[in-house]
Amino acid sequence: MEEVVIEAYGKINLALDVLYPRDDGYHEIDTIMQQIDLKDTLILRNIDEDKVIIESNCKDIPLDETNLVYKAWEKIVKEANLKRGIHITIHKNIPVAAGLAGGSTNAAAVLKGLNILWDLNLSQKRLMEIGMEIGADVPFCILGGTAHAKGIGEKLTRIKSFSNKLILLANIGKEVSTADVYDRLDLQNRQDRIPIDKLVEYIEEDMVIELSQNIANVMESVVIEDYPVIAEIKEHMMRHGALGSLMSGSGPTVFGIFDDEEKLLRCKEFLERKVEKVFLAKTI
């Protein structure tokens, strides 16, 4: 086999709570992650030289060793004790630094893709362990579907899939630094925890309305301080008939859950006049 084409799906957080900072510098989180069909496409092609060449249609991502796909290649050649290069084309649709795991899903795609292209026979579990060394969201991007994540995001429990739900995504075209949002969270004076276990139950029971009405993200208020337009987008989504609306991850992308395609399309048309990027998606 000379090349392999891999789809790299994005994610939204149906709920995101940050519990406390850990001694290792990471934060302990409690979150529900949901894969969506907004995707990048990666083509991995064998080359003769022992190096990585990265190409992309997107000007906002690095093409050097700081790209997460480069790190994925590095981890795989180390794991399999190989000296082998690769040409990686990243066709990017997922907005960058947007709370949709764009970089992590590309790294996951390269781990999975090289495993196939080079016949390595690494298990999904091993790929997820390797992925963890690249970034906290990478194991989920390998697992996919719907999952309850704890730890720094690596302790994953698959839950009944919340698939085929209509999602509208609105992105204001600003990059948000996840590290900066963590720094600004006021975890000392938290009143309530987000009832993640209850939300997991709603998913398991397919109680879409109850779930949508209770989705919550502890990072949202911090990012709204910088970009009040996020609160406005949420209001627009709700006024147009979304069952619920929330900022995903560390933002700034906002998503709405709809059960009516007409309402969703009207909302899309409305938001396209106000917001830089608007996407339709479905949960996987």
Ligand code: ATP
């Ligand atoms: P998460 O939801 O996992 O926090 P995110 O969607 O907020 O992630 P990314 O799109 O992963 O953020 O981008 C974060 C940073 O990673 C950006 O500054 C970007 O330049 C860098 N990066 C490195 N490689 C990639 C890649 N292949 N795709 C996107 N971003 C990448």
